[in-house]
Every structure is written in structure tokens, then in C-alpha cells.
Amino acid sequence: MSRILGFMNSAGGAGRTTSALSIAVAFSEYGRRVLMVDCDPQGALTFILGKERSHRSVYDIYAGRERALGMIHQTNERVDLIPSSPKLYQLSRLKKSEVLFHALNSFEYDIIIIDAAPGLGEINQSVLAAADELIIPTRLDLLSVRGAIDVAEASKKYRAKVRAILPTMVDARAKHGVEMMNELIGKFGKQVIDPGIPKSLLIPEAVVAGTSLLNFKKSSEISGRFREITYDLL
Template identity: 30%
Template sequence: MQLGPTGRPLRDFPEPQPLSTHGPARIIAMVNQKGGVGKTTSTINLGAALAEYGRKVLMVDFDPQGALSAGLGVSSHELDTTVYNVMMERNVHARDAIVPTNVEDVDLLPANIDLSAAEVQLVNEVAREQVLARALRDVADDYDVILIDCQPSLGLLTVNALTAAHGVIIPLIAEFFALRAVALLVETIEKVQDRLNPDLNIDGVLATMYDARTLHSREVVTRLVEAFGDKVFETVIRRTIRFADATVAAEPITSYASNHQGADAYRQLARELIARGGAP
């Protein structure tokens, strides 16, 4: 029996059944306080792969840098209404800010640099951790999955995302120094579970930028499985320049290089997430 990179037997996850109805959405926060771990890339490509399987997906850009919006070809700095307005202005609803993308069945709630002000302004809000959850409630019935691409920090915006979410996916680059930061992230998730959102689950830890040729990459994945067990996705995202090429083209790899192994990996991740019950 052939073993996969995580040391478990390689499984082929079944193609999911089509859905007869859509909604209410399962909300998943993509979180890691460390930058450069493939978080935005994974959000875009997982969302696009889920949409290929007939799921209606809303992607929420929750990073003031607006990388998710840019990666989907949306110039968020030119927009008057973004996730910031939805959170901070009573008369602006999520539907007012959502824009369609070039990917079928994928919509975007964009962000730009305005969002950086929200962290400061939220401090004085009542129930400040629940502002995003309230905003998404309006549109949850329109989608099957809502993916929140968080900024690389554990501040109030990320706590908002964790409070709104049903599940967390932790993308983690296959390098040792990335492992050390995860303990702090798990501690934050546990605090949110304890105080704000008892229904929050860790859906999985996703190893990204994996290079099977290096002992280092293989050892990190082994350590990950030792620490997180079955929480580590069997799907591992290998390092390839095609992800950067797709980002420049402002397209998911599933359409930019549909037959590439990187596109297949995110399709497998979508099937694994559905098989685990992490998406409808």
C-alpha cells in the first residue's frame, strides 16, 4: 500500500454528490498569524475547487492588504463599499459590498486598506468580537461555504473571524520555524472556543509549499502529524511556481493551469474537506 506525505495510506476521496439546495453556509476561517504560508493562495484555490463541485462560495477578504481581492482580479482600492463599511456602518449590509468574480459560483466580499482602521475602531464597540458574525448572518443562506482569508496577526479582526466561523483551517508552510508559531495560534483558538464560540472546530492543518525532495520538508510533516494527528489533512500542497503565475494572472490555478498537479491538489483538498464534513 502506497503511503502519502503524511505517512498515512494514500486515499482517493470520492467526488461529492451535487447539492439539491444551497445554504446555510458553513463558515471557515483560514488563519495563521505568520505571513507567507500560502493562506491567500489556499483560500482562492480551495474556494474555486469547491465551486467546481457545485458549491456556492463566498470569499471574505479580511486582510487590509487586499491580497485575496487582488488575486481574484478585483481592484479593491477603487471600491467605495468593502467589508470595512459592512462592519462599521449600520446602514451598509453585506449584500451591498459583495461583488461577483470571474470564477463561476464564487463571490467576493472585498477589503482594502480602510480595514486597518477597523481594528482600532472596534475596541469601543459593544460585542466587538461579534461584528463580522452579525454581518455574515444576512448572506449565510445564499452560500454553501464562506471562506475568510485572515490577516497574519492574532488581533481583533482575526478574533472576529474565529467568532464568526464554524471551522478553522491552518495553512502551514513545511518549515520548522513555522511549527513554533502554531502553539500560540491554537491557544488563541481555544480561548475563542472557551469564551466566544463553543461551536468552533479545527477542521484541519494544511501543509503547504511542501518539497518531497528535501528531508526538511518530510520531517516537518512528520512532526505535524505527531502534534495534530488526524487533524492534518492528507492532502499536501507541493511547492510550484505555477501558483505565483496564477496569482499574477489573477486566477485560481484550477482555471489557469487546470491539469497541473497543483490544481489537482486543491481539488483533492476540497473532496477531503467535504468527506470530513467540513463543507456540505
């Protein structure tokens, strides 16, 4: 059975997609077979990996076609992808929140990484029911930290356990950020990855280049930081 990691924060713009992709690529560098699943209808991950307008997508899983052929796409990053689709916006009530869990358990990968949307709606509940572990990326501001705490609370009713809180876009000079970091450590202790991911212009530049940070600037300090974090998750 694959190990399933969900990247989730109920607040938007927390650094989920960036962290999910960077850590997925680092896992593949460590020799793991990695599948990414884009569960966000916005499809940022699908866009970065160049798989927009794919005929088959994660929507097929939610529509009851768990084993639809052609759902898994190879990418240039040595990770496979089940892309998102705007059809996810039209999804009416899910019959069972375990639908994603059952589908993902039929795939043979070492690691499955799910990029979740903001919020705690039905699709995200299915992610909480599918994941073994949660990585909660958060900016060091109050709304993002609040979203991180909401996910940790929500996860208590599901099988997913919080593995790590990952501070993102960290600006060491920001006093408010230091206060938020202390607040997180007070609440989550050693689960908080310290230091987190620094703010870096390389990240939006990698998006423009249509590639992951780890392939865009292989030897940069920030790529190295993602590798160290992934090593601790191995």
C-alpha cells in the same frame, strides 16, 4: 445558515490566500455557492480577483454597516467576494468580536471562506468568532508551524474548531520539512492533510495571470490535489 471556513495562520506567507482561493474555486466546481471574504488589509485576494478600490468592502461590516448594498462583488471565478480595503488598517477598537459573525450569518451561501491576515489581532479574533471551522495552512518551517500552533491554541476560546492543518509549499527533498511534518502529525494527528500542497511555479504564475490556479491550469496535478483536499472537506 452558511458553513464558514476561516483560513488562518498567525505567521505571514503561510499559503493562506492561495489555499483559500483554490479551495473556494474547487467548492464552486462541486456545485456549492461560495462567498469569499478578504479580511486582510493587504488585500492580496482582492487584488488577484481584480476588485481593488471597490467602494464597498469588509470595512463596512466593521464600521457597523452590515448590510451595505454593493458590498458583495461577482468575480470571474464563480465565487463572490467581499473585498478588503486599506481602511482596515485604520480600524480602531472593535466594539464586539461577533460583528463579522452576525453579518455573515445574514448571507445565503453554502460556504463562506475567509482569508485572514497574519497575527492574532482584533480582526482575526472576529474571524475566530465567526468561523465554524479553521483551515490552518502552514509552510513546513519552524516559524510557520509555530504560527499554526498559536492559532490552534487561540481558537480554544472561540467557536471556530480546527478542521485541518494544511502543509503548503512542500518540498519532498527538504529534510527539515519532513521533520516539521512529523512534528505536526505528532501534535495534530489525522487533522494534518498528508501529503499537503507541493511547491509549484504554477502558483505565482497564476497570480501574474490574475486568476485562480484551478482556472489557470485546470488539469495540472496541483489543481487536482486541491480538488481532492476540497472533496474531503465537502
